[in-house]
Amino acid sequence: MYRDLDAQTREDLRLYFQDRDYMVVSVPKDELIRVYTLQANHAVAVAKRIHNLEGQRAELMGYAIMSALLLTSLVKHATEQKVLFKVQTDSGVVVSEADGKGRVRGFIEGDPQEGWVSGVLTVVKELRLGVPYTSIVPVVGRNLKEALSFYFEQSEQTKTYLDMHLEFTSAGAQAKAYLVQVLSGVSQRSIDLIEENLRNLSFLGKRPEEIAIEILKDMEPRLIGLKEVxxxxxxxxxxARSSLMLLQEEELQDILNEGxxxxxxKFCKRVYRFSREQLML
Ligand SMILES: [Zn+2]
Structure with a gap:
């Protein structure tokens, strides 16, 4: 099932999603190229607010949220299969996680950007319950965008282009991104065309389907997947209760003696409280 990314489809998407966040999967008519385009304005603004972030840390969290969502291109669409994304450096860690249904969350500790060169980037794919697949690469490049590109180059077998745009405004956030996967057998002519389209691309004021149309300009773009984010x-x-049960009995008793x-x-800052009676100790 697909729909041409024509004026009618664009209008339908605009009416359906309005200003909510979503991700669009599209392909050209004739080549094995997949284009994932994303708008995560609200998700990024919520992460910033929950974790009370400013400046560099707010940006890093925002890029991590978008990275996890782009990485869901590696899991089955519309399932609860998950991808965990983590950058750990000497000065902090940023973690984000997203599933095939477009649900995303994350947290940050310290200021990972400070110790960037010492970093390690980990991606964990949870394809089926209990069978995680982990890839680890050194953090390469000046920022998260370049580090994620390097990950794709090293760990995934497909030629990939990606970019992310993030800007905080008084009204919230503008968070847009794309990931283009070029599968084997695609003609050099199409690769050249995609590269030219990417060079001319601007995220400014564009919705995910409009970004996809620019990337697939002159290639008859078709919509093959959608998910709300x-x-x-x-x-x-x-x-929360089971995490307490992981503590040593003695340790837990000490805590309960205090109240x-x-x-x-860590992800949403919700607080759970348990009395001794509630824990049935
Ligand atoms: Zn939570």
Missing amino acids: EYYCPCSEEI PAEVVC
């Missing part, structure tokens, strides 16, 4: 944390009282035990979710 949102900052979502699936944490629960049950998960209720508290668990704060």
Whole structure:
């Protein structure tokens, strides 16, 4: 099933998503090229607000949120298969996670950008329950965009182009990105055309389908997939309780002697409190 990315499709998408975040998957008519385009304005603004971030750390968190969403190109569309993205440096860590349904969350500790050159980038794909697939590469380049490009070059077998645009405004965030995968067998003529289109591309004021149309200019773009994107944390009282149960009995008793035990979710800052009775100790 596909639809031509024509005026009618664009109008339908505009009416359906309005100003919500979403991701579009499109392909040209004749070549094995996949284009993922993303708008994550709200997800990035929510991450900034939840974690109370400013400046460099807000930017890094925003790029990490978009990176995890772009990496969902590696998992099955519309499933709960997950991708975890992490950059760890001597001065901090940034983590983000997204699933095939477009749900994303993340957190940051310290200022990873400070120790950038010492960094390690990890991508974990959870394709089926209990079978994670992990790739680790050194952090290369000046920023997260270049580091992610290097990851694709090293770890995935496909030729990839990607870029991200992030800007914080008084109204929130402008967060757009694309990932283009060129599968084997694509003609040099098409590669040259894509590269030329990418050189001329501007994110400014464009929706995901409009970015896709520019990338696939003169290639009869078709829409093959869509997903809404949102900052979502699936944490629960049950998960918080089981994290307490991982503590040593003695350690937990010490905490409970001081009052209720508290668990704060790293991803959404929700606080869970448990009394001794609630933990049935
Ligand atoms: Zn949470």
